[in-house]
Amino acid sequence: MRYLLNGLVLSLVCISSASYSAGEIKPYIAAIAGDGVQRVTILADSYYFNPDHIIVKVNAPVELTVTKESGITPHNFVIKGTDADIEISESLSTTPKSIRFTPKRVGEYQFYCDKRLLFFKSHGEKGMKGILEVTE
Numbered sequence: 001m002r003y004l005l006n007g008l009v010l011s012l013v014c015i016s017s018a019s020y021s022a023g024e025i026k027p028y029i030a031a032i033a034g035d036g037v038q039r040v041t042i043l044a045d046s047y048y049f050n051p052d053h054i055i056v057k058v059n060a061p062v063e064l065t066v067t068k069e070s071g072i073t074p075h076n077f078v079i080k081g082t083d084a085d086i087e088i089s090e091s092l093s094t095t096p097k098s099i100r101f102t103p104k105r106v107g108e109y110q111f112y113c114d115k116r117l118l119f120f121k122s123h124g125e126k127g128m129k130g131i132l133e134v135t136e
Ligand SMILES: [Cu+2]
Pocket: 074, 075, 076, 113, 114, 115, 123, 124, 128
């Protein structure tokens, strides 16, 4: 049992150090649709979001459609960007969830999953995070 646990911890450490290398995935630039909404589809999996760098325009409505990969691991989607009027904390499922907001200020806002198993690192700390970049 102890060896099993050690192996598990070791593999989690390996995953966390390998999973986030900035700049590898190109940023996703949201297009503004005919109705003025910027739509982005996001996949949430253990332990990453795809895309993990999203660029949107300020003061235009954004609709994120976030879907969790199948599997028992729970995930959520959190952004704490109070100054830009972006306050999101939504649990995710395999049914796509629509999250709508309008960013009110230019800046970079981290999104992440804050779920964690017992004493392990949170999913965000394991690489399940990304940047919402709000531009002029
Ligand atoms: Cu998660």
